[in-house]
Every structure is written in structure tokens, then in C-alpha cells.
Amino acid sequence: MTFEYRNKQLHAEDCAIRDLVAAHGTPLYVYSHATIAANWQRFADHWPAPHKLCYAVKANSNLAILNLLASLGAGFDIVSGGELARVLAAGGKAEDVVFSGVGKSRAEMVYALEQNIRCFNVESAAELERLNDVALELGVRAPVSLRVNPDVDAQTHPYIATGLKANKFGIAMKDARGVAERAANLPGIVLCGLDCHIGSQILKVSPFLDAADRMLALIRELREQGIEIDHLDMGGGIGIPYQQEDAADVSGYLQALRKRAEAVGGLTLLLEPGRAIVGNAGVLVTEVEYYKPGVDKNFLLVDAGMNDLIRPALYQAYHAIQPVKQSAEDANLVDVVGPVCETGDFFGHARHLAAQEGDLLAIMNAGAYGFTMSSNYNTRPRAAEIMVAGSDVHVIRQREQLEDLWKGEQLMEKLR
Numbered sequence: 331m332t333f334e335y336r337n338k339q340l341h342a343e344d345c346a347i348r349d350l351v352a353a354h355g356t357p358l359y360v361y362s363h364a365t366i367a368a369n370w371q372r373f374a375d376h377w378p379a380p381h382k383l384c385y386a387v388k389a390n391s392n393l394a395i396l397n398l399l400a401s402l403g404a405g406f407d408i409v410s411g412g413e414l415a416r417v418l419a420a421g422g423k424a425e426d427v428v429f430s431g432v433g434k435s436r437a438e439m440v441y442a443l444e445q446n447i448r449c450f451n452v453e454s455a456a457e458l459e460r461l462n463d464v465a466l467e468l469g470v471r472a473p474v475s476l477r478v479n480p481d482v483d484a485q486t487h488p489y490i491a492t493g494l495k496a497n498k499f500g501i502a503m504k505d506a507r508g509v510a511e512r513a514a515n516l517p518g519i520v521l522c523g524l525d526c527h528i529g530s531q532i533l534k535v536s537p538f539l540d541a542a543d544r545m546l547a548l549i550r551e552l553r554e555q556g557i558e559i560d561h562l563d564m565g566g567g568i569g570i571p572y573q574q575e576d577a578a579d580v581s582g583y584l585q586a587l588r589k590r591a592e593a594v595g596g597l598t599l600l601l602e603p604g605r606a607i608v609g610n611a612g613v614l615v616t617e618v619e620y621y622k623p624g625v626d627k628n629f630l631l632v633d634a635g636m637n638d639l640i641r642p643a644l645y646q647a648y649h650a651i652q653p654v655k656q657s658a659e660d661a662n663l664v665d666v667v668g669p670v671c672e673t674g675d676f677f678g679h680a681r682h683l684a685a686q687e688g689d690l691l692a693i694m695n696a697g698a699y700g701f702t703m704s705s706n707y708n709t710r711p712r713a714a715e716i717m718v719a720g721s722d723v724h725v726i727r728q729r730e731q732l733e734d735l736w737k738g739e740q741l742m743e744k745l746r
């Protein structure tokens with residue numbers, strides 16, 4: 331494993347985290363190059379060309395990580411023009427980019443068309459009409475996949491389930507045929523695929539395969555009507571074990587998908603994994619500021635906050651918390667909380683930890699939706715990010731400086 335103890339010190343690959351902190355401070359994101367590459371390979375082994383893996387950039391969009399994935403052959407799933415610019419800055423190719431998201435602006439459409447991306451994942455009839463207009467204005471045709479909502483229960487947290495009728499995402503199954511017909515007839519649109527994304531942090535294969543069956547049935551129907559569909563993109567959503575759950579069966583899922591698609595024939599498959607590629611490849615390291623015994627509970631106040639890692643506050647997400655130095659002292663039952671002025675600013679409730687002031691803790695599985703969701707709330711500069719490869723250490727993002735935080739702010743001119 332990547333993050334393991336050697337002589338009671340937690341290491342990232344061959345680097346002691348204590349040493350990384352001595353050089354770079356806390357809060358500190360530390361990623362493992364080998365883990366990202368191994369996670370990628372787990373998918374790639376079962377996904378021969380022409381099938382394509384498009385890494386979901388929003389999970390972790392650091393340029394060094396995008397560059398690593400591009401070098402491994404990744405395409406990219408983006409949800410904004412900003413993410414497209416990042417992919418290009420990191421050396422990714424526009425022709426391997428699919429553009430998801432419910433609210434694409436005209437400016438984003440223009441930019442993505444000019445860059446010649448592989449496909450727009452269109453989420454509504456209104457978006458389809460707008461994209462057609464924008465493409466015609468530019469004198470091009472937009473390659474389109476329709477995001478269909480297959481209405482399956484992904485059995486995950488309600489805030490990260492996206493494939494039910496009640497969600498804002500995608501085109502309802504009952505409307506999909508009509509929208510596909512329209513897409514096939516619009517002069518600025520080339521309809522090439524269908525896609526779905528039923529949610530995130532899904533550990534079972536069955537919801538994905540239920541969704542695939544519904545999507546493949548729709549593809550058959552459309553083909554019978556003379557509407558050709560060349561690709562099926564099943565989105566991302568494959569979960570990782572945060573608290574010793576059984577890992578998702580990635581190879582079983584990918585093989586089952588290919589088998590089902592082959593039975594229909596003539597389909598290129600796409601997947602958009604995010605969390606499964608980077609989630610377990612990163613930790614957030616934080617220092618204990620205070621041990622604060624309380625009336626009902628004891629608290630460990632740490633120097634990372636919800637602005638650095640918001641998943642516990644946002645989704646009640648569980649992250650394991652480990653001491654950077656293993657100790658033989660008796661553990662206390664503690665809540666691990668940050669310094670931000672919100673009761674929701676916590677990393678873990680009722681954890682057994684022996685840590686005291688000055689000790690370091692590692693918040694595990696923080697590689698996905700960690701840094702990318704971080705903010706400057708409470709005027710806290712965002713953390714530095716480090717990539718470890720064996721015993722090599724690369725600073726892939728410098729710690730933000732205070733002055734960066736008010737760059738662009740201005741005092742008002744004197745009122746008249």
C-alpha cells in the first residue's frame with residue numbers, strides 16, 4: 331500500500347510525511363504518483379481501444395495530475411470552460427474531451443467548439459437548441475451525446491445520487507426519443523452518442539448494469555427508428571472504500587459492460603471515473619493545535635478546516651484519520667474539528683486518537699473532491715499540494731499567500 335507505517339512513521343511511498351511537513355508545512359495535501367498510475371491501470375487493463383476512459387477533472391484538477399493522466403492515455407470529462415483550459419494547459423488533447431454539465435453557457439460552447447472537443451454531453455432540449463444555434467453561428471456542427479436519466483437508484487448519499495427522476499441532471503427516459511429525433515434533424519448537431527451518470531461513490535456493480543441495460547435498450551429503439559448511435563458513455567461514479575467497505579469490482583464491471591455492448595454491436599464505450607482514480611491516492615495532513623476536553627465530548631482542534639476538505643461538512647462523509655506517528659499512549663475518544671467558525675467544521679466524530687498539541691494527523695482518502703472543493707472561507711489561504719514518486723518530492727501547487735486572497739479587491743472611490 332502507498333500510505334503505510336515504517337518505523338512507526340506514516341510514509342507516502344518512500345517519503346516520511348513528517349519530513350514533508352517539516353519542509354512544506356500544514357495543512358498539506360500529499361499525493362502518490364504510483365497509486366494514481368495503479369488505479370488508472372486497473373481500468374485500462376479492461377478497456378481496450380477504441381473504448382476510452384475520460385478522467386473526471388472535477389475530482390482533482392491539479393495540472394500535474396492531469397498531465398500524468400494524459401501521459402497514461404486519458405481522455406477527460408469536463409464540466410466547465412475553465413476545466414477545458416486546465417486540460418489544455420496540462421497537455422491534454424481537446425479531441426479526447428467530453429463536456430458534461432447542466433448549465434453550459436454560450437461562451438463555454440463557443441470555446442469548446444473552437445477547440446474541437448470530442449463531444450458535448452447535452453443535458454436538456456433547451457441546451458440542444460442553444461448548442462445548435464452556436465454551432466451554426468460558427469459555421470460548424472457540434473458532436474453531441476444526449477445525457478439520459480435512466481431512473482435507477484444508485485444506493486448512495488442523496489446529494490450525490492444523480493440518476494433518479496427527481497434529479498436536475500439529464501433528459502428523462504420518456505423524453506429521450508423525442509430529443510434524439512430532434513438532434514438527428516438539427517443542422518448544427520451531429521448526434522453520436524448517449525450518456526448517463528447515475529451518481530457517485532457507488533460500490534455495487536448492479537446499479538451500473540441496470541442503467542446500462544436501459545441505455546442499451548434505448549439505443550436499440552433509436553436504431554430501429556433509423557437514428558444511429560455510435561457510442562455509449564456510462565459516466566463515472568465508481569466508489570472507493572472509505573471505511574473498510576468492500577471495494578467496487580472494477581474489472582467485473584468493465585467486462586460486464588463490454589459484453590453487454592458487444593451483444594448490441596457497433597458501440598464505442600466511454601467511462602468517466604474520477605474518485606476511483608485519485609481518491610485513495612491523496613491524504614490531507616494537519617497539525618493538532620489544541621486538545622480541548624469538554625463536558626460531553628473531547629475535541630482535537632486541528633489546523634485544517636472545512637475550507638480545505640468540505641466532504642464531511644457537506645455530505646457527512648467519513649474519512650479515516652490516522653496519526654502520522656504511531657504511539658503506544660492510550661487513545662482518547664475525540665471529535666476532530668477545524669478552526670472555521672461553523673459547527674459543521676469537523677473531520678470526524680468519536681474517533682480514538684492519542685494525539686496532542688503539535689502532533690500530526692493524516693486525513694485519509696482525500697485525493698478526490700478535496701482540494702478542488704476547497705475555498706478561502708475565513709480568509710484561509712489554500713493548502714499546498716505535494717506529489718511523491720518513490721523518494722522524489724514535487725511541489726505541484728505552492729501554498730497560497732495571504733495577498734493572493736484579496737488580489738482584485740478594491741476600496742470604493744470616495745462617495746460624492
Ligand SMILES: *Cc1c(COP(=O)(O)O)cnc(C)c1O
Nearest residue numbers: 386430530566567602603604605
Ligand atoms: C462527477 C462526475 C463524474 C465523476 O464521478 P466520480 O464519482 O468521481 O467517478 C463523471 N461524470 C459526470 C457527468 C460527473 O458529473
